[in-house]
Amino acid sequence: MxxxxxxxxxxxxxxxxxxxxxxxxxxxxxxxxxxxxxxxxxxxxxxxxxxxxxxxxxxxxxxxxxxxxxxxxxxxxxxxxxxxxxxxxxxxxxxxxxxxxxxxxxxxxxxxxxxxxxxxxxxxxxxxxxxxxxxxxDSEQLTRRVVILGCGDHASALLDEYQQNLRALGVRIIGCIPDTADSRVPDDMKLPVPEDFYKFCRENRISEIVVAQQERRRTEGGWLPVPELMECKLRGVAVTSAIDFYERELKKARLDLVHPSWIVFSEGFRPSRSRALGKRVADLAISLTLFLIMLPFIILTAVAVFLETGRPILYSQARVGTLGKEFRIYKFRSMRQDAEKDGKAKWASANDNRVTRVGAFIRNTRLDELPQLYNVIKGEMSIVGPRPERPEFVSELREKIPFYDTRHYVKPGLMGWAQLKYPYGASVEDARGKLEYDLYYSKNRSLLMDFLIMIQTVEVILLGKGVR
Known part of the structure; x- marks a missing residue:
């Protein structure tokens, strides 16, 4: 381990x-x-x-x-x-x-x-x-050798993640054991079905078996070698479901693997009064301290916005907060006054021509978000939590993305886990990707995790990551 x-x-x-x-x-x-x-x-x-x-x-x-x-x-x-x-x-x-x-x-x-x-x-x-x-x-002696049980879409997606991210974590996926003739993984990654699973793991120094089968295959002639997996686990080879593997290694909940029972029976997703009180005290202390420290930058930003494009300096938007309750957030205006002159909400795009020169700078440095400290002090937002979305987009996203409303059981925040791990969300597919990280945060949130997110957000601000 x-x-x-x-x-x-x-x-x-x-x-x-x-x-x-x-x-x-x-x-x-x-x-x-x-x-x-x-x-x-x-x-x-x-x-x-x-x-x-x-x-x-x-x-x-x-x-x-x-x-x-x-x-x-x-x-x-x-x-x-x-x-x-x-x-x-x-x-x-x-x-x-x-x-x-x-x-x-x-x-x-x-x-x-x-x-x-x-x-x-x-x-x-x-x-x-x-x-x-x-x-x-990078030495093979220190890496974890993993085999995937399955060869469908879930296994293929896991192999893609392996190429992009898992190698960096010292994981070596040596191949996939097919569970059906309908394979979606490359031929060079398919392994012969072993006659003795434990012997196969011992001979190939396998430390973990990840079960990434398609649900339909378990009910339509699917093959799940339960006795063999039990023997492997009892003899020291870890057996892990794909969703737990994603959570442990990539710190997200793969959405096409999430099912209601995972949420209902999980040890996470538990509200806590003591944690909520501690989080509220921390929010007030941090937001008031940040306000005092950033007050000169707040004044300079307000002056810069006014000199370039005049009034209004602040821009407010309706957002969806805890339990679906709407509230208004405040930002320094970074777009032209007629950015949504037709009254329709629009996703921000790369190199958006509605963004002003001052607006581009304050968006890159996140200075445009400073007025939301007021929302934190007021209790509508937290320092850390899922970013609140506009009601117009929420109504669309909850229809197209399963479990989207789960993010509304956690108070929205100025910064969040999804903002660290996923680029700027400007489409339904982006919202789906961000939800995988929001689900992980909702399940595992703690004051320690909030502290780590705040520290790592420094890189996002300094390097201007995830801005459009």
């Missing part, structure tokens, strides 16, 4: 190990900084000698890595991109965090020169360590 579960979330052990190693390297660099700088003759500024200083230094920079998606991205990037992303994570995100921290706690401030040297040494050391880590994780 290469993962552990903590508060309903699956955490992959290789990533946890990498995070611990990076924390240790950063801690050691800061702790030994005095010796290094004295030997190099760079500076003689005193370094804080207490344990708290290196711990907070390593913690803040580690959060910078998480915020910039450094753990997942390193599997897809070359060395130059990896080093650049690490520099951004440490020098920009982590650096700003450390400057704020040292302003609040001057006693642990190592000085500007010392801090710069520590960050640069940390960046180089961590990149080198990640390159070594990638060599080890």
């Amino acid at each position: 290469s993962y552990i579960r903590f508060r309903k979330h699956y955490l992959h052990i290789p990533y946890l190990l990498l995070a611990m190693l990076e924390f240790g390297v950063l801690f050691a660099i800061f702790s030994m900084l005095t010796v290094v700088l004295d030997l190099a003759g760079i500076t003689h500024e005193p370094i804080p000698a207490n344990l708290l200083a290196p711990v907070l230094f390593a913690l803040v920079l580690s959060c910078g890595t998480l915020a910039m998606g450094g753990y997942i991205a390193m599997f897809h990037e070359n060395v130059a991109s990896l080093f650049f992303r690490t520099l951004v994570a440490y020098c920009l995100v982590g650096g700003v965090g450390l400057i704020v921290l040292y302003a609040l706690v001057p006693a642990i401030d190592p000085g500007r020169t010392n801090l710069l040297v520590a960050v640069l040494l940390g960046s180089v050391s961590v990149v080198l360590m990640r390159l070594v880590f990638l060599r080890l994780v």
Whole structure:
């Protein structure tokens, strides 16, 4: 098993190990900084000698890595991109965090020169360590070898996900065991049906069997080797349904695998009064703090919108909130005043000509969303949750997408899991893709998950991801 579960979330052990190693390297660099700088003759500024200083230094920079998606991205990037992303994570995100921290706690401030040297040494050391880590994780000895039981559309979709994402998580799908003559998977991925499933798994070092059969095949002559699967599970080979595999590995609920019983009998989707109270207190604290910090940017944005296109500065829209109740959200206007002059709601499109020059900038930086802090303070929205949709689109989407209304049992938010994992939604198909992540959030939401989403949203803002 290469993962552990903590508060309903699956955490992959290789990533946890990498995070611990990076924390240790950063801690050691800061702790030994005095010796290094004295030997190099760079500076003689005193370094804080207490344990708290290196711990907070390593913690803040580690959060910078998480915020910039450094753990997942390193599997897809070359060395130059990896080093650049690490520099951004440490020098920009982590650096700003450390400057704020040292302003609040001057006693642990190592000085500007010392801090710069520590960050640069940390960046180089961590990149080198990640390159070594990638060599080890890519080794066949450390990968999880998986076989799929099924060869229909579900199995084909899982193979597509494997090519795009699962390789990065140390998963190796060695092939599919056909359950019918009607195959939808490539011939080179089809395996012969084994006579002895457990022996096959042992000989091929299979650690998991993912059952991805089509439902209709189970009732129309479908083949499900229950005794063989029971033996495999009882003898240590994991047997997992496709929907649980998606949830664990890709942090989403594949919509064509979702059925009512999965929602009804799942251990998730449970409202909690104590969690709701804690979330409300956190929403108020964070939204009020953000309002005070961002007040200069709010004023500058309002002035910029007014100077370019005049009034109105703010734009309001009806949105669907908790339990389908409508409310109005507020945004800085980023489009022309006649963007919907015919009165019909329209999906935003790439390079939309209705967006003004100031509007393009504030949409990329998410400054246009700042007035929604009022909705959070008012209690109509949360800091984290599914993004609320317009009533005109909701009426269409609930007819075309199964289980679409499940997202309305959770308070909508300024930022969300779907916004991190899926591009900007501007069609029915996009809404379907986003719902898969919203379902995962609805099932597994917690204050810890909200905190992780807030950290990772930094990358979305800085790189302008998912904007149209």
